[in-house]
Amino acid sequence: MHPVFVLGGLEIYAYALFTWLGAASACILALPGLKRAGMTAMQRCVVLMLMCICFLVGARLWNVAVNPVNYLGAFKWYTLKLAGFSLYGGLTGAVAALILFVKVCRIRILPILDAMVVPGSAAFCIARIGCFLNGCCGGKATNSPFGVLFPDHNTGEQTFSGMLSFLNKRPVHPTQLYELAGALVGIPLAILLAKKLKLREGARFLIYGAWFCLMRLVVLPFRSLGYGELFTKVIYPALYLLLAALCVFLLIRRGKALKSENDQ
Numbered sequence: 001m002h003p004v005f006v007l008g009g010l011e012i013y014a015y016a017l018f019t020w021l022g023a024a025s026a027c028i029l030a031l032p033g034l035k036r037a038g039m040t041a042m043q044r045c046v047v048l049m050l051m052c053i054c055f056l057v058g059a060r061l062w063n064v065a066v067n068p069v070n071y072l073g074a075f076k077w078y079t080l081k082l083a084g085f086s087l088y089g090g091l092t093g094a095v096a097a098l099i100l101f102v103k104v105c106r107i108r109i110l111p112i113l114d115a116m117v118v119p120g121s122a123a124f125c126i127a128r129i130g131c132f133l134n135g136c137c138g139g140k141a142t143n144s145p146f147g148v149l150f151p152d153h154n155t156g157e158q159t160f161s162g163m164l165s166f167l168n169k170r171p172v173h174p175t176q177l178y179e180l181a182g183a184l185v186g187i188p189l190a191i192l193l194a195k196k197l198k199l200r201e202g203a204r205f206l207i208y209g210a211w212f213c214l215m216r217l218v219v220l221p222f223r224s225l226g227y228g229e230l231f232t233k234v235i236y237p238a239l240y241l242l243l244a245a246l247c248v249f250l251l252i253r254r255g256k257a258l259k260s261e262n263d264q
Helices: 014-036 041-066 087-105 110-115 117-134 162-167 175-196 203-222 229-263
Strands: 004-007 010-013
Touching: 004 014, 010 014, 014 041, 014 110, 014 117, 041 087, 087 110, 110 117, 110 203, 117 175, 117 203, 175 203, 203 229
Parallel strands: none
Antiparallel strands: 004 010
């Protein structure tokens, strides 16, 4: 793990660095697809900026809702520090911004959703590298060969306190890398499956959405989260299953509509 890089006396934090690299990469990768979807250069710049802002706002508000204890001390919900974010809150904010923008501009949203699959996945994977180097978002203790030992940022030794003290000097599941691998596998799966089955616009997004939610569901039991059991054992599993089922339902519905059109 390498949470801090020192370049010429300047300290660069891995989590912040890879978060910004992920966001920048996503914006760059999204530009060609958004252009093909019919957006002007100005529209592309504006919508990407809005999505980035709303992602951060949504991610922080979601984290406040699921982990309010984290904000009782010096760390406040309105801080600009890159910490205290929840992925699905960020996705909710970004998608809401996109939907509102395309409605105002009267642009078809399905090609845009398909165009955001690769950029969004790239941003997630790059950010997960930052999480791994930082030692955050790690998993539970394990004796499996996949376990890694996250050292303390200052002493070089792993130290946990309170309820997590049993994890001291114990290898844990590198759930950041599990999710990174899962997100990468989903990209060719969504693209090839949508192409092979000759599915309609939006299929790539729906396939990837279902895959991503199920991947997160599979990794969830290995993660070490500071949330209450209500969230880790009930709300999050239910959310992942609900979203995956919704994606599959919409995918089947659109497939039936296409078949009906071809039969006419």
